[in-house]
Amino acid sequence: MLSSPLPFSRRTDSSALELGVLGVGNIGMVHLKSARAMDGVEVVAAADAVPENRERAERAGTPRTYDDYATLLGSEDLDAAVVALPPVLHLEAVERAAEAGVDVFVEKPLARSGAEAERLLETAADAGIAVGVDHTLRYQPDIAGVAEEYADGTVGHVPYATMTRLNDGPLGRPPIETAPPSWPLDPDAAGGGSLLELGIHCFDALEHLFGELEVRSAATDATLEFPVEDAATVLLRAPETGTTITLHCGSYQWEELPEVNTRLRLEGVTGTISNQDHLPGNFYADAANEALTNVASRVTDAEPTVFGPTFYLQAHYRALEDFCEAVRSGESPPIDGEDGKRTLELAERAYELAATGDDLADAEEGDERDDDTETEPEVSV
Secondary structure, three states: OOOOOOOOOOOOOOOOEEEEEEOOOHHHHHHHHHHHOOOOEEEEEEEOOOHHHHHHHHHOOOOEEEOOHHHHHHHOOOOEEEEOOOHHHHHHHHHHHHHHOOEEEEOOOOOOOHHHHHHHHHHHHHHOOOEEEOOOHHHOHHHHHHHHHHHHOOOOOOOEEEEEEEEEOOOOOOOOOOOOOOHHHOHHHHOOOHHHHHHHHHHHHHHHHHOOOEEEEEEEEOOOOOOOOOEEEEEEEEOOOOEEEEEEEEEEOOOOOOOOOEEEEEEEOOEEEEHHHHOOOOHHHHHHHHHHHHHHHHHOOOOOOOOOOOOOHHHHHHHHHHHHHHHHHOOOOOOEHHHHHHHHHHHHHHHHHHHHOOOHHHHHHHHHHHHHOOOOOOOOO
């Protein structure tokens, strides 16, 4: 893990941090516009293989665009880069950034596996570049509110907690008019389905609350005929706090998602804490107003606001802002590569238990039986 302060700081307080965005699809544009709204950060270039995405970046005020991220990294003098590419490209993009001496803020999942994440972090460490990961759920106002209330100790010990996170299905909301991107449905490109898309955000937020987690059991399901799961349920245990947690994440073909797609509830011995109690008082009015603003923007060909004071997207803004501040100060990012690797290791353990149909207790019992089995002595005749 990189120490703080970082020995590779290349900045002075008087200059703006020059940032490139690698991949300007949906989430890449969120990061691009977030960065453009920040003091002391200048987005100087963006890269994307899709011409329409490059045009969007140019309309948003990006001075230069490239059709290849490696060309961007070789052509621009950057301080940092946002890696918002499909997971299959994360390792290679970080390798190219390492060659250029550029710190990276990587969209989750950090990689497709723990082993690939380890290679990525070794490359970054050898080059002396910082790695931040976009695990934004802990920045979401309602989840942050739960963490603050739990830290106050008002509900005492929390023996049990539940968490649910939902999203649009892989085909998008009905009626389906355009084909979805192919890579999220390709396990070789994405690394997995809902467990990697949604679950690792939850793993990060839960470990932020309760400390290191153990996966006790897991089940996955593909409700549609796709090669990746669109639903996963995981039973977790936090040894440090003695908390058992049930987590469910799913990507469903609903016409309308719930207004709040994440639910977190802590059952304390003297009361409960729910993220529902930490929603802004004007949440629904603000959400409706923002939706109308974005619809109007699309009608007028203007770009919708993606970095502003909206409930969900401010978390991405704050995560990237913290990363940029860490880079500017020569410190380790608050959510670093080791955090990103840890969530992948939890997901891999869940996949392993789901595939075998076992839980951790069964596996441990089997290990004990193996250890207790005595070897028969050889008998010579």
